[in-house]
Amino acid sequence: MVVKRAKVGLIRVLTTSDRDLLELHGKKVMSWFPELEVVSRCIPDQPEGIHDDTTEQMAVPKVINLAEEFESEGFDGILVSCAGDPGVSELKEVLSIPVVGAGRTTACIALSFDLPIGVLGITDEVPVGMKAVLRDRMIAWTKPSGVTSTLDLMTPAGRSNTLNAAEELKQKGVKVLALACTGMASIDVAPLIAKETGLIVVDPLKAAAAALWAVLEQRGGN
Amino acid sequence: MVVKRAKVGLIRVLTTSDRDLLELHGKKVMSWFPELEVVSRCIPDQPEGIHDDTTEQMAVPKVINLAEEFESEGFDGILVSCAGDPGVSELKEVLSIPVVGAGRTTACIALSFDLPIGVLGITDEVPVGMKAVLRDRMIAWTKPSGVTSTLDLMTPAGRSNTLNAAEELKQKGVKVLALACTGMASIDVAPLIAKETGLIVVDPLKAAAAALWAVLEQRGGN
Numbered sequence A, B: 001m002v003v004k005r006a007k008v009g010l011i012r013v014l015t016t017s018d019r020d021l022l023e024l025h026g027k028k029v030m031s032w033f034p035e036l037e038v039v040s041r042c043i044p045d046q047p048e049g050i051h052d053d054t055t056e057q058m059a060v061p062k063v064i065n066l067a068e069e070f071e072s073e074g075f076d077g078i079l080v081s082c083a084g085d086p087g088v089s090e091l092k093e094v095l096s097i098p099v100v101g102a103g104r105t106t107a108c109i110a111l112s113f114d115l116p117i118g119v120l121g122i123t124d125e126v127p128v129g130m131k132a133v134l135r136d137r138m139i140a141w142t143k144p145s146g147v148t149s150t151l152d153l154m155t156p157a158g159r160s161n162t163l164n165a166a167e168e169l170k171q172k173g174v175k176v177l178a179l180a181c182t183g184m185a186s187i188d189v190a191p192l193i194a195k196e197t198g199l200i201v202v203d204p205l206k207a208a209a210a211a212l213w214a215v216l217e218q219r220g221g222n
Helices: A019-032 A053-072 A088-094 A102-111 A128-137 A156-171 A190-197 A204-220 B019-032 B053-072 B088-094 B102-111 B128-137 B156-171 B190-197 B204-220
Strands: A006-012 A036-042 A077-080 A099-101 A117-120 A138-142 A176-179 A200-202 B006-012 B036-042 B077-080 B099-101 B117-120 B138-142 B176-179 B200-202
Touching: A006 A019, A006 A053, A006 A204, A019 A036, A019 A204, A036 A053, A036 A204, A053 A077, A053 A088, A077 A088, A077 A204, A088 A099, A099 A102, A099 A204, A102 A117, A102 A128, A102 A176, A102 A200, A102 A204, A102 B102, A102 B204, A117 A128, A117 A156, A128 A138, A138 A156, A156 A176, A156 A190, A176 A190, A190 A200, A200 A204, A200 B204, A204 B102, A204 B200, A204 B204, B006 B019, B006 B053, B006 B204, B019 B036, B019 B204, B036 B053, B036 B204, B053 B077, B053 B088, B077 B088, B077 B204, B088 B099, B099 B102, B099 B204, B102 B117, B102 B128, B102 B176, B102 B200, B102 B204, B117 B128, B117 B156, B128 B138, B138 B156, B156 B176, B156 B190, B176 B190, B190 B200, B200 B204
Parallel strands: A006 A036, A006 A077, A077 A099, A117 A138, A117 A176, A176 A200, B006 B036, B006 B077, B077 B099, B117 B138, B117 B176, B176 B200
Antiparallel strands: none
């Protein structure tokens, strides 16, 4: 049986000409869901990505442009691979194909387990999309000390501080940990945290990919 | 590389000695997620399943028994394959492994898209777990006329009334359709509705499987 694979446009919110980095998330998604064909594109002129309100505001119209481009080329769905969900709420008004952002979907998957949720990110605030979904089910959140970018996560100190932060949330009664940075998916830290703490850990890229797969696989298969 | 598959205990809430029927949902889950090993068991003495409050109350302690049995045998997660989520809220208090119910997770996946949601079921009320998650994001719900069991869905009239009901929800402004009966997963009606209406359709078994996979795959892989 020949099954047409559903086509997903994946948007990276940092500018890179390094093909391996650009396609890192998309290749992971395809390894999990071979039914999906993922094409990755990045926004222009933001080599440092999104790291504050100004850079987020700059990114939004660029994300919208890329998403509209994907839709006009016949793609079946859009994955914005950033827990800040830049452009996602704007896009749902203008596109007719499903759009998921990594922040909102991570919060939704975390909510599935109906247990107290903690958020672990690298920014000073919980991303707004996650907050809107979690409401009073989020009982605590934190960021690892000394970590302000995903690069910091990769050092031995960053790794150890990330585990400490997760343990701290566990002590506060958290049962489900929502990771609020797709850089944490890049370095695949969720299994490590799950193993060390015993918490249910939601990886943001897996969450977004799973939500999109759940509604696209059936389209691709028909 | 040898990867240990995560073991999922899947609970059917109707009593059957027909192995194909018993394993129908579990086999679908394994076809989607080969990383999961799914064992299906059904509650005793309810050949007609759950169809009202009394039969639901009868089922709850039986679901809890089966889930505790799975946990004691070393299973990694539980999937209660019923949109009524019987026993699910009780189980999260007593088990230390993740538990998903098809109703709640369908609602959570539907919520991911941040669009107006409609619920299509076969009962007179929206399942409470779904209602609790969807709150004001559910703008409409209905059931197909003449359909009171999943058997009715399989007749030509049932199929046609199901499509009419979905179309009716679409006319009310629904953009995402959450299916509130795992019998709809058995007969794989989601792709048909998606194709005919253009709505984003969430299949309850896919939703539950995807949510559990998102947090279990990493455990099995380590």
